[in-house]
């Protein structure tokens with residue numbers, strides 16, 4: 104039987120779920136309900152994807168017994184609370200990134216899903232980019248040797264219009280800045296290869312956009328394996344998105360994956376020039392948007408996991424890892440000192456932690 108989906112929040116990212124569920128995963132999934140507190144949005148989104156059940160209040164959607172699983176596509180500050188409500192209503196949960204804005208909330212969401220025996224998937228779709236899968240396979244095969252250092256850079260443009268179009272964006276209460284919103288994907292990939300950090304130091308600033316949180320950030324990390332990491336994140340790049348790039352360096356391997364959203368291999372050096380030539384020439388072009396094609400594979404992975412009673416690739420525990428790094432960066436900025444990991448969270452909201460400071 105197909106899994107019956109509901110989508111809560113019909114804004115900018117919702118079509119990535121809508122397209123995947125109604126055009127690509129039609130053998131395994133059915134989108135039967137959508138919900139937005141702005142009725143026109145819910146109506147037009149529902150119409151676009153041929154969905155009959157339109158809700159304007161998520162409580163009503165969550166009471167719908169026909170729905171097996173919900174995708175939470177609301178502003179980030181609501182993710183944990185809505186995910187917990189969905190789990191308590193017996194629904195499986197797919198939550199957009201970040202899964203929560205504090206570790207305390209992330210842990211409550213994870214616990215609620217465990218307690219209700221429902222599956223939790225967090226949308227870090229870039230793990231499914233073909234280029235990233237190759238990097239992960241090379242890592243798992245030990246081809247990098249001892250890792251020395253890595254670099255995750257996001258150089259994108261989110262102009263003032265983007266922030267002004269939705270009042271939650273760039274706020275501490277609902278979003279955070281370029282780290283929590285845009286850079287979280289690349290930070291997830293960084294830690295997927297490099298493992299957990301032991302210490303982080305960072306600077307952030309709000310340089311060009313009129314928002315509460317940061318629009319530019321740099322951080323340095325020490326990883327448990329002895330390697331170093333650098334994170335560079337900016338939503339201020341003129342005049343448009345430039346690149347999202349992950350570079351991994353080890354004793355016997357050097358790889359750079361760039362392109363607009365970590366989807367193009369720029370360097371693939373494991374000592375065999377022919378292999379690099381083959382990899383570079385066999386690539387597809389950039390996807391049309393920075394969101395890429397990964398939602399389809401991520402949702403499919405969650406569906407397979409539910410059917411098999413297994414963990415999805417990015418479950419709550421996995422989704423928590425990038426969140427912990429970003430919160431570690433915010434703690435370093437807030438307290439002006441290197442932060443040791445695992446993070447001992449000092450506040451359970453970004454507003455309380457950053458207090459309007461960036």
Ligand SMILES: NC(=O)c1ccc[n+]([C@@H]2O[C@H](COP(=O)([O-])OP(=O)(O)OC[C@H]3O[C@@H](n4cnc5c(N)ncnc54)[C@H](O)[C@@H]3O)[C@@H](O)[C@H]2O)c1
Pocket residue numbers: 111112113114115116117138139140141144159160161176177178179180181199200201226227228269284393394
């Ligand atoms: N995976 C990705 O690459 C990616 C890309 C963009 C955004 N996102 C994430 O998706 C989330 C949404 O971002 P967006 O840019 O689409 O936001 P948006 O503002 O465009 O859309 C959010 C929608 O949620 C609705 N909403 C708010 N509260 C609601 C509630 N209680 N019930 C029902 N609807 C509600 C709003 O009315 C709005 O239409 C954010 O958490 C963001 O971080 C992920």
